[in-house]
């Protein structure tokens with residue numbers, strides 16, 4: 186038995202634009218249903234949802250049969266959390282709150298087995314197909330896709346050095362946190378924030394590093410895609426559910 190190829194990474198590095206959905210629901214039923222909704226990727230967020238590593242496991246299992254590639258956002262740039270998320274079979278991870286090149290290098294090291302990094306070794310995990318993937322240790326480092334998240338003005342200042350870190354495959358800009366950091370909490374649509382988002386993608390394009398972002402409306406998602414963001418979450422599952430429920434109840438009022 187062979188290791189699974191990371192097709193998200195392959196497509197991203199080939200320059201494809203990949204449209205995804207952000208998942209905060211922490212529901213294996215929702216994960217299974219959404220994984221076949223036609224998105225290229227589905228991100229399970231354990232930073233801003235109540236799911237822990239044990240709860241991520243059934244989400245990854247549920248999404249595995251679908252056409253969307255699973256991505257996990259660990260709660261923090263923490264080598265233990267990253268190791269545990271990789272062990273349960275996530276191949277692509279989005280590491281939040283990376284502020285400078287040193288933090289980006291720490292994230293890279295956490296995702297790599299020695300000698301390239303410091304990831305701890307487990308014999309039988311979902312990642313190694315329970316030890317049956319004979320090529321696993323040979324290809325594991327290569328198949329990890331590391332996306333790092335920029336969330337502050339300080340991190341934007343360091344964008345060039347973060348993007349240049351070997352092993353960083355893509356840079357995701359978090360509009361909500363960036364808005365807060367730039368003094369516009371709750372208003373990522375503010376012109377200062379939008380200008381910063383546009384300048385960030387322009388800079389990343391010049392550096393040849395894929396840029397990602399989260400939108401909460403199709404209009405925003407299309408605009409970000411048109412600006413050159415290459416992996417774009419077009420919405421959040423919980424938000425979609427709430428909007429649809431509110432609309433239905435209003436129609437019945």
Ligand SMILES: O=C(O)C(=O)C[C@H](O)[C@@H](O)CO
Nearest residue numbers: 233359360361362363399421
């Ligand atoms: O800054 C952002 O934007 C994010 O990090 C995404 C948020 O955590 C949130 O909107 C996800 O539901």
